[in-house]
Amino acid sequence: MPKLTVNGKTIEVDADPEMPLLWAIRDHLNLTGTKYGCGIAQCGACTVHIDGQPARACQARIGDLADAKITTIEGVSGKVAEAVQAAWRNLDVVQCGYCQSGQIMSAIGLLSENKAPTDADIDGAMDGNICRCGTYQRIRAAIHDAARSLA
Incomplete structure (x- = not known):
């Protein structure tokens, strides 16, 4: 099971490592502020921060993010x-x-x-x-x- 660090919490996600981060965030973590728009990283509705940088969650695969710090709209602060x-x-x-x-x-x-x-x-x-x-x-x-x- 892939582990993700989202909004400061490390969570195991019972999902295929190929799953887009967007679906893990919305469907497995119930953080619905990140939106689905186009699915091809063209509209920006799914933008989150990965290691402090804006990134499209629809194209990032959860299996590639084990060491990353992910921040969603629900977790932004400062x-x-x-x-x-x-x-x-x-x-x-x-x-x-x-x-x-x-x-x-x-x-x-x-x-x-x-x-x-x-x-x-x-x-x-x-x-x-x-x-x-x-x-x-x-x-x-x-x-x-x-x-x-x-x-």
């Missing part, structure tokens, strides 16, 4: 996560909300590495995170807002 979540609320970013956990995880990844991103930095880091409601301008504004609060 100054950067708090700043991003506050900016999302303050600027009323969310419309339907489906993609937002992936958007937030990507934004936290960006601001963890770059505390003062330009629009181009934001566009590059958020590329591949699709919002079917088109809230891209609010997402960019929220990332700038979060960056200012971290300065």
Whole structure:
């Protein structure tokens, strides 16, 4: 049985090592904040952090993650996560909300590495995170807002 460390807890998952992380998170660990969007790592709805870096859970296989530290939207914490979540609320970013956990995880990844991103930095880091409601301008504004609060 593959072992995963998710949100600080090591858990044995009774599943095929080839199972995508997304399904282990949602179906075996009942953490439903990470969403299924496309299944081919193109939409970003399933973004989690693997060893602190944004990654698509639909393409990561649980058998390859025994030594990895996985963080889902339910487990994010710290100054950067708090700043991003506050900016999302303050600027009323969310419309339907489906993609937002992936958007937030990507934004936290960006601001963890770059505390003062330009629009181009934001566009590059958020590329591949699709919002079917088109809230891209609010997402960019929220990332700038979060960056200012971290300065």
